Amino acid sequence: MRKQTSIRDLCWITIALASLCMAGCSPTDSRENTWSCYKADAHSSSYSSLDQINLSNVSQLESAWTFQMHDLPPGQEPVSSQSNPIIVDGVMYANSGKQTVYAIDAATGKEIWSCKTLDEGQPSAASRGVTYWESGDDKRILYSSGNYLMAIDAKTGKIIPSFGTHGKINLNEGVRDDPQKISVSLSTPGRIFKDLIIIGLRTPDLYGAPPGYIRAYNCSTGKLEWTFHTIPLPGEPGYETWPPDAYKHAGGANCWAGLSIDMARGMVFLALGSPSYDYYAIDRKGENLYGNCVLALDAATGHYKWHFQTVHHDLWDYDLPAPPNLVTIKKDGKDIDAVAQVTKHGFVFVLDRDTGKPLYPVEERKVPASNMPGEEAWPTQPFPVKPKAFVKQSMTEDDLNHYSEADHKATLEKFRSVRYEGLFTPPDLKGTLSLPATRGGANWGGAAYDPGTSFLYIRGNNLPEIQTIVDLDKHFAARDNSMFETGRATYLKHCSSCHGPEKKGVPPTFPSLVNLKDKMGEKEGLEKIRMGGGQMPAFKGLVTADEEQAIIAFLYDKKGGQVTQATSGKTDGTKPVHYGNITGYRTWSDPSGNPAMKGPWGTLNALNLSTGEYVWQIPLANDEKLQEKGGPITGLLGRSGPMVTAGGLVFISGAEDKKLWAFDKSTGKQVWETTLPAANNANVCSFFVAGKQFVALSVGGTKENPSGSIMAFKLP
Numbered sequence: 085m086r087k088q089t090s091i092r093d094l095c096w097i098t099i100a101l102a103s104l105c106m107a108g109c110s111p112t113d114s115r116e117n118t119w120s121c122y123k124a125d126a127h128s129s130s131y132s133s134l135d136q137i138n139l140s141n142v143s144q145l146e147s148a149w150t151f152q153m154h155d156l157p158p159g160q161e162p163v164s165s166q167s168n169p170i171i172v173d174g175v176m177y178a179n180s181g182k183q184t185v186y187a188i189d190a191a192t193g194k195e196i197w198s199c200k201t202l203d204e205g206q207p208s209a210a211s212r213g214v215t216y217w218e219s220g221d222d223k224r225i226l227y228s229s230g231n232y233l234m235a236i237d238a239k240t241g242k243i244i245p246s247f248g249t250h251g252k253i254n255l256n257e258g259v260r261d262d263p264q265k266i267s268v269s270l271s272t273p274g275r276i277f278k279d280l281i282i283i284g285l286r287t288p289d290l291y292g293a294p295p296g297y298i299r300a301y302n303c304s305t306g307k308l309e310w311t312f313h314t315i316p317l318p319g320e321p322g323y324e325t326w327p328p329d330a331y332k333h334a335g336g337a338n339c340w341a342g343l344s345i346d347m348a349r350g351m352v353f354l355a356l357g358s359p360s361y362d363y364y365a366i367d368r369k370g371e372n373l374y375g376n377c378v379l380a381l382d383a384a385t386g387h388y389k390w391h392f393q394t395v396h397h398d399l400w401d402y403d404l405p406a407p408p409n410l411v412t413i414k415k416d417g418k419d420i421d422a423v424a425q426v427t428k429h430g431f432v433f434v435l436d437r438d439t440g441k442p443l444y445p446v447e448e449r450k451v452p453a454s455n456m457p458g459e460e461a462w463p464t465q466p467f468p469v470k471p472k473a474f475v476k477q478s479m480t481e482d483d484l485n486h487y488s489e490a491d492h493k494a495t496l497e498k499f500r501s502v503r504y505e506g507l508f509t510p511p512d513l514k515g516t517l518s519l520p521a522t523r524g525g526a527n528w529g530g531a532a533y534d535p536g537t538s539f540l541y542i543r544g545n546n547l548p549e550i551q552t553i554v555d556l557d558k559h560f561a562a563r564d565n566s567m568f569e570t571g572r573a574t575y576l577k578h579c580s581s582c583h584g585p586e587k588k589g590v591p592p593t594f595p596s597l598v599n600l601k602d603k604m605g606e607k608e609g610l611e612k613i614r615m616g617g618g619q620m621p622a623f624k625g626l627v628t629a630d631e632e633q634a635i636i637a638f639l640y641d642k643k644g645g646q647v648t649q650a651t652s653g654k655t656d657g658t659k660p661v662h663y664g665n666i667t668g669y670r671t672w673s674d675p676s677g678n679p680a681m682k683g684p685w686g687t688l689n690a691l692n693l694s695t696g697e698y699v700w701q702i703p704l705a706n707d708e709k710l711q712e713k714g715g716p717i718t719g720l721l722g723r724s725g726p727m728v729t730a731g732g733l734v735f736i737s738g739a740e741d742k743k744l745w746a747f748d749k750s751t752g753k754q755v756w757e758t759t760l761p762a763a764n765n766a767n768v769c770s771f772f773v774a775g776k777q778f779v780a781l782s783v784g785g786t787k788e789n790p791s792g793s794i795m796a797f798k799l800p
Contacts, residue, residue, distance in 0.1 A: 118773070119171050119769040120172050121170055121216065121273070121275070122213045122275075122342065123168060123407060123530065124727075126346075127345075127346070127410035127411075128343075128344040128407035128408065128410065128530060129409065129410070129535070130532035130725060130727045131532060131534060131535060131727070131728050131730075132730065132769075134729060134730060134771075134772055134777045135729065135730040136731070136772070136776070136799065137729070137733065137798075137799060138732055139733065139748060139755060142733060143755065144800055145746070145758075145779070145797050146797060147797055148193070148778055148796040148797055148798040149192060150794070151193045151194075151796075152789050152791070152793050153165075153182075153186070153791035153793060153794075154198075155181075155184050155200075155791040156182060156785070157790075158788060158789070158790065160790040161595065161790060162762065162785030162792070163180070163181030163785045163790060163791065163792060164181055164763070164765045164784045164785070165180060165181040165765065165766055165783065165784055166211065166212045166528075166723075166724075166766050167180070167181075167211065167214075167782040168212055168213045168766055168767040168782070169213070169769050169780055169794060170213060170216060171769070172216050172238075174190050174191060174774075175187055175188070175190060176189075176771075176780070176794070177214050177225055178782060178794055179213065179214055179227065180791055180792060181208060181785065181791065182208045182791065183201050183202050183209070183211055183230075185199045185225060187241060188794065190771060190796075191774040193796060196241075197240060198241060199236050199241040199242070201227065201229035202229055202230060205611060206230060207611055207615050209229075211228065211229070211270075212271060212273060212342075212528070215227070215274050217279075217281065219279065223237070223239060224236065224237065224238055224244065224247075224303065225237075225238050226281050226303065227273075228270030228283070230267075230269065230615060231268055232253060232254060233253040233270065233283065233306075234247070235247035235251060235306065246305070247306040248305075249306075253301060253306050255268050255270065256268055258297070258308060258311065259285065259294045259295060260295055266625050267616060267624040267625075268622070269286045269616065269622070270284070271286040271340050271528075272341055273342075275343050275345050276303065277347070277352065277383040279302060279303050280303065280383070281300065281301050281303050282299070282345070283298070283299055283300075283301070284298055284338055284339025284340060284342070285297065285340065286340040286621075287336055287338045287360070288335075288360070288616070288621035288623070288626060289360055290360060290361060290623075291360065291361045292335065292360075293361075293621075293626070295315045295334065295335055295336070296335075296336055296339060296340070297311050297313055297314060298311070299311050299312075300383075300386060312381055312388070313331070314337040314338065314339075314375075314379075315330060315359070316331065316373065317331050318331070321388055322373035322391075325370045325373045326373075327367070327369055330367070330368055330370075334359055334367070334372075335360040336362075337356055337357065337358070337359045337374055338356065338357050339356050339379075340403070341355045341357070341404060341406050341530075342406065342407030343355065343407055343408075344423075346410055346421075349438075351380055351382065352383040353378060353379070353410065353437075354377075355378060355405070355407055355408055356377045356378075356379055356404055357375070357376070357403030357404060358395070358400075358402060361662075362398070362399070362400070362665070362668075363511045363663070363668075364459065364511065364553070364663040364664070365397060365399060366456075366457075367660070368397070369397075369460050371393065371396045372396070372398070373393060374391055375393075375397075375398055376394050376395040376402060376403070377391045377392060377394070378394065378404065378408055378423060378433065378440070379391045380423075380437075380440060389440075390439060391440060392440045393466070394425065394431070394433055395465060396462035396466075397460075397461065399454070399459075400508070400518060400521075401428075401668070402429050403428060405427070405428050405526050406426055406527070406529065408423045408424065409424040409425075409530070409531050409540065410422075410423060410533075411424045411434075411533050411535075411538065411540065412535065412538065413443065414538065414694045415694065420436065420437075421436075422435060422443055422693070424693060426526035426530060426531050426540075427525055427526060429507065429525050430473035430474055430476075431467075431471075431473055431525075432468070432471050432474065432531075432540065432691060433446070433466075433468060434693060444471070444696050445468070445469040445470065446466045446467065447467050448464040448467075449467050450464055451463070451464060451508035452509050454510040454512075455513070456511060456512065457661070461510045471691055471697070471698070472698075474544045474689045474691070474701070475524060476519060476681075479548065481500075483681050483682050484499060484680060484681065485674065485679060485680060485681065488676070490675070491676050492674070495674045495680045498680075501514070502516055503515065504516065504517040511663075511665060512553060515550055516551040517549075517551075517672070518548065518551055519546075519547075519548040519549075520547065520548075521548055521671075522668055522669050523549075523669060523723075524545050525545060526543065526545075526725075527724075527725075529543060529722075529723055529724035529767050530725045531725060532727055532728040534728045534749065536730065537749075538692065539690050539691065539749070540691045540693050541688065541726045541749070542689045542691060542726075543687070543688055543689075543722055543736065544687040544689055545721050546684065546685050546687070546719070547671045547721060548672045548680065549667070550667055551668065552665060552666050553663050553665055554663065554664060554666055555661055555662070555663055556664040557577075559576075560574075560576045567633065567634050567642070567646035568634075568637045568638055568643045568644075570631070570634040571633075571634035571636065572638045574631045574635050574638075575587075575635050578623065578626075578627065579635075580666060581664075581665065581667060581668045581669065582594040582620070583595075583597050587600075587639075590670065600639050601639075601640045601641065606640055609639060609640070610632060613627075613636075671685075678710065679710070683719050684703035684716070684717070684719030686703065686705050686721055688701070688702050688734070688736065688747065688752065699750075700751060702752045703717045703718065703719035704719055704722065704736070705718075705720035705722060705739035706718050706719070707741070708741075720739040720741060722736075722737075723738055723765055724765055725767050727768040727769065727770060728749055732748060732749055733746050733747065733749055733755070734746070734747045734748075735768045735779055736768065737766075737768060738763075738764050739763070740763050742761070743757050743758070743759060744758050744768070744781065745757045758797070761783060761786050762783050762792070763784050764782070764783050764784065766782040768780070768781045769781065778798050779797045779798075780795065780796040780797070783795055
């Protein structure tokens with residue numbers, strides 16, 4: 085006789101079926117699939133295996149919660165946030181634009197704790213997230229604020245005093261130069277390998293900058309475990325690519341953009357920037373390893389494995405701008421583990437993960453020689469045959485915009501007056517057109533990799549610049565020895581390329597310094613000059629104490645009779661000439677402020693790494709004022725990168741039109757968008773908690789809430 089099913093049995097069956105259903109849409113390994121580290125995982129994939137939100141339902145996506153940061157009172161200057169939140173065991177960890185660290189209930193958006201990492205008046209710096217580490221019950225957030233690396237208890241938000249010295253490690257120590265005279269920072273979170281945190285450095289792109297050594301610290305004690313010299317010492321590989329004494333004075337060659345780790349191989353892969361100074365390199369003749377290199381090291385020891393240099397003897401500020409993506413491609417019927425590196429000048433280098441050898445042909449091609457006094461540009465540069473560039477690398481007069489006769493005439497005259505011989509045209513005293521320029525190609529948000537298709541999704545910026553090279557000391561010589569005048573000359577020499585000669589800046593990237601005394605006290609202003617903040621490098625040790633006081637006199641409009649002994653603009657005939665680019669980091673515009681080059685100025689690209697061919701390329705973001713009636717969208721500059729999901733979607737934000745979009749990852753068709761309260765400048769993340777998939781991102785500050793926020797979205 086068949087046994088009758090009881091109500092109790094039905095309840096258990098229902099629970100079991102629900103569990104099976106949940107297992108189908110939730111990750112098998114919640115720690116691996118819920119964005120537990122920067123850019124999703126140790127491979128920097130920016131990939132989410134979640135598919136509850138997918139092509140069939142993304143149009144229903146709605147706000148789940150918004151967490152308001154509370155670092156700044158209303159009325160303060162809004163800050164930008166670059167933080168990519170991480171999620172561990174249902175808790176979100178993120179930092180604000182003012183570098184306060186928050187723990188947030190990922191399901192509800194409620195604050196669990198906050199940790200203020202900066203003392204009152206200390207300037208904040210660009211910071212893209214935090215790092216999580218645990219050993220048994222010891223759960224930590226490792227975070228860099230100012231020039232310190234610190235350990236925070238993940239459960240309580242308290243600094244752990246046993247780490248380093250009273251909970252902190254001074255990152256100024258151990259990078260060759262006097263730690264009292266430099267200031268370095270960590271803009272991109274470190275990576276965990278077993279009980280080590282491996283980090284790079286942000287250093288100034290200026291004369292006299294420190295070197296960007298790679299270091300690994302013990303996560304428990306803070307002890308320095310190993311150091312790799314990115315400017316090699318005598319006897320180390322690569323030393324011969326520099327002048328003999330370069331290791332004593334050369335700077336940069338730093339990993340500010342991030343790194344990736346292959347846990348199985350025990351290898352760390354780093355994206356290194358250019359040596360300093362960027363545009364004039366008479367003091368660093370040679371190829372300059374390991375500047376502009378994808379560098380592979382043994383993660384446990386820091387021992388050299390291999391390198392691939394994407395630019396020799398960089399004169400263009402072509403830093404590698406984002407962490408390498410660790411990918412797998414199919415070639416000749418075989419799966420090959422590889423490294424894909426996106427660049428500022430628009431190339432994607434695809435390298436064998438074990439050897440660093442290119443998997444597509446790379447040709448060394450002749451490039452133009454330098455006309456600068458004493459400069460020796462490297463005669464060739466590497467050009468991948470495949471994949472082709474994802475942004476424009478050349479332009480003609482036909483590419484110039486024509487908003488008015490007068491503006492077109494002015495841009496045409498400028499185009500014909502400067503030196504331009506295509507990609508890798510070196511800086512020149514007559515002025516040089518650079519395309520892609522310092523903010524072109526890929527930026528720090530990097531690319532997203534889909535392991536199911538081997539597609540790489542890349543944001544591209546088409547942004548030309550005009551380089552204006554001058555003798556800094558002569559060009560900005562002080563007219564008298566008053567404190568104010570010396571400050572004016574020193575400001576123009578060091579600060580005007582970003583903030584402009586009239587201090588108006590290019591908000592929000594480079595804020596206006598007009599009426600600074602109404603926004604910031606002199607003490608805080610001086611700390612910002614010394615320590616840097618946001619996009620601004622630290623000038624500690626790079627300007628004298630007299631010059632510091634002089635800049636303060638100029639910025640705070642102190643025109644009294646003070647005099648200074650500062651030597652700005654004075655030379656004794658033996659001091660080396662310091663040529664500098666005084667119009668860097670500014671998109672070339674016509675006299676009315678419109679882009680000089682036709683769009684699109686920003687794109688989103690889908691690259692099939694297994695074939696080396698692009699599947700689709702579309703303009704990304706829009707300036708409605710400049711869009712032609714009935715024409716395509718304009719595309720816009722953006723620094724953040726995409727996220728790709730198993731649900732068939734690519735999410736991306738980060739332009740001045742304040743949008744968050746979702747695209748069909750197969751076709752590039754837009755399938756959803758929402759408007760944010762402020763411009764977003766951070767990567768999107770996705771996680772699964774309480775039975776729901778969420779999509780979240782950090783958003784910059786507003787007038788009402790200058791600290792910014794984190795916004796999360798989910799299905800109804």
